[in-house]
Amino acid sequence: MTETKKTTIVLFSGDYDKAIAAYIIANGAAAYDHEVTIFHTFWGLNALRKDEHVELKKGFMEKMFGKMMPRGADKMGLSKMNFAGMGPKMIKSVMKKHNVVSLPGLIEMAQEQDVKLVACTMTMDLLGLQKEELMENIDYAGVAAYLADAEDGNVNLFI
Amino acid sequence: MTETKKTTIVLFSGDYDKAIAAYIIANGAAAYDHEVTIFHTFWGLNALRKDEHVELKKGFMEKMFGKMMPRGADKMGLSKMNFAGMGPKMIKSVMKKHNVVSLPGLIEMAQEQDVKLVACTMTMDLLGLQKEELMENIDYAGVAAYLADAEDGNVNLFI
Amino acid sequence: MTETKKTTIVLFSGDYDKAIAAYIIANGAAAYDHEVTIFHTFWGLNALRKDEHVELKKGFMEKMFGKMMPRGADKMGLSKMNFAGMGPKMIKSVMKKHNVVSLPGLIEMAQEQDVKLVACTMTMDLLGLQKEELMENIDYAGVAAYLADAEDGNVNLFI
Incomplete structure (x- = not known):
């Protein structure tokens, strides 16, 4: 009996290209039956x-962050x-030309492959993001849950 | 008998937010009895x-780097x-509001939990930083020491 | 019999300093007989x-990317x-002063130590880069090959 391999990715970056890299690795690992x-x-x-x-009701700072940050994968x-x-327009155009799935498409694919998408509750608080503003069918957790996954991980990346 | 788990983080970045992420993961891992x-x-x-x-006596280049780089965690x-x-002011203000410890506080906490803080001697040379300019109670080592820790690490991150 | 240790690095970044860090870690690991x-x-x-x-014959977008991106390690x-x-001039000058090998030198050293240098074929397509534009003696592969290496890796980093 072989053990299930595990891949964990901390996605810290809000850059479109880094998020693409993260989701391509995640989808690849899920295709190889890793728990991701x-x-x-x-x-x-x-x-x-x-x-x-x-x-939503928000304080001043939270409103500011909410306004300044991109709303969703497609706006990063x-x-x-x-x-x-x-730049993002150029990348999206060449991605389309080369039949590479867009970032929102990669996220959808990840959900279909049961990649666990987790939102860090501590930084949600910091940036004033509330559950109502985030996608459906994601998990909410803190650093302890991340470490529990990562300590048995075969591939652990910080992106 | 279970073996002690190990976490290693290369902190390359001089960004306040990335350093916070690094120290929160490090403190979390130390709380779970990892060697960090x-x-x-x-x-x-x-x-x-x-x-x-x-x-300190320094050459021209070393003085330039010394002046241009932030002096300590609080200035990043x-x-x-x-x-x-x-941006850093806003983040610090929301961190305070949400009772999240500041970066200097996170570093102190790490030292109290015996997280090993290492300064890379090769890049200290490159940037002209001398031991007198850095905090007390830290270690000094090169890439070989890092690899010796990391090759047995459960979680190894580059931030 | 001890197993060969493995180190894998995803080099996503086009920054000179991050590439130096990646190649110093890679050369260090190769010196300790890791497969890198x-x-x-x-x-x-x-x-x-x-x-x-x-x-080379290229479309408009590919030509644009080709022109805007630095040509080789020394231009990053x-x-x-x-x-x-x-900044890069200053860093190169202090590296020389401290007898640290330059980035092109570190890449050469990596090849001499049999570090496997892989170009990601999917992003080559996206950015319009062709094999004729890249160095000799490198490998070409996709995310599947990366994951196959990384899942047995002792140290896996994303830089």
Whole structure:
């Protein structure tokens, strides 16, 4: 009997290109029957945001962060050569041309493959994000749960 | 008998938010009785700098680097939305509001939990940083020592 | 009989300083008889580019990316304090002064130590890079090959 292999990814970055790399590795590992967890923290939480505005009571700081941060995977910028949004358009256009699935598509695929998508509750508090603003069917947890997964992980990455 | 689990983090980044993530994971792992090492290299060394100016003989380049780099954990900028220093103020303010310990506090907590804080001697040389400028009670080592820790590590991250 | 230890690094970043960190860790691990793989993806592919222009048929987007991205390890910028190219000059100057091998030298050393240098074929397609533009004696593979190496890895890093 072979043990199930485990892959965990901390997605800290809010960059479109880094999130693509994270989700491609996650989907690849899931295809090889790894148990996969992506733990979204800090700016990585933006990948899980719904793209519409959600009316919620928030303090001033939380409103500010909410406004300044991209709403959902499709609105994130590049880590390099962002050019005020031109870069992501170029990348999306070549991705389409080469039949690479877009980031929202990669996230959907991850959910279909039972990749566990976790939102870090501590940084949600910090950035003033509430569950109503994030996608359905995700988990909520803290660093303890991440470590419990990672300590048995074969591949643990921080992206 | 169970073996002690090991966590190692290479802290390369000099960003306040990434350093917080590193130290929260490190403190979490230490609380679960992992042996934890944070290996500070390149800009990550700034987290270990004392906040006062230390008078030392240095070459021109070393002086330049010394002046341009933040002096200590409390002066570091954000990886995203730094806004000329406004971003760190906002983050610190929400951290306080949510009772999250500040970065200098997280570093202190790590030392109390016997997290091994290591300064990379090769990059100290490169950036012209001397032991007198860094915090007390830290270790000094090179890549060989890091690898010796990491090759038995359960969780190894590069941040 | 002891098993060969394995180290894998995903080099996503196109920053000179991060690439140095990646190659120093890789060379260190190879010196300790680890089997080492560096999987170059996205901007990390630039470290493998030849420094001369290679005449190739390309579409408009691919030409744009090709022009905007640095041609080879020696032309990459810093993640911090790049100062329009001044930063890399300073770092290279102090590296020379401290007898630290330059990035192109570190890559050569890695090849001599049989570190497996892999170019990610999917992101080559995305960025319009062709084999003729990259260094000799490297491997070409996708995420599946990376995962096959990483799942048995002792040290797996994403840089």
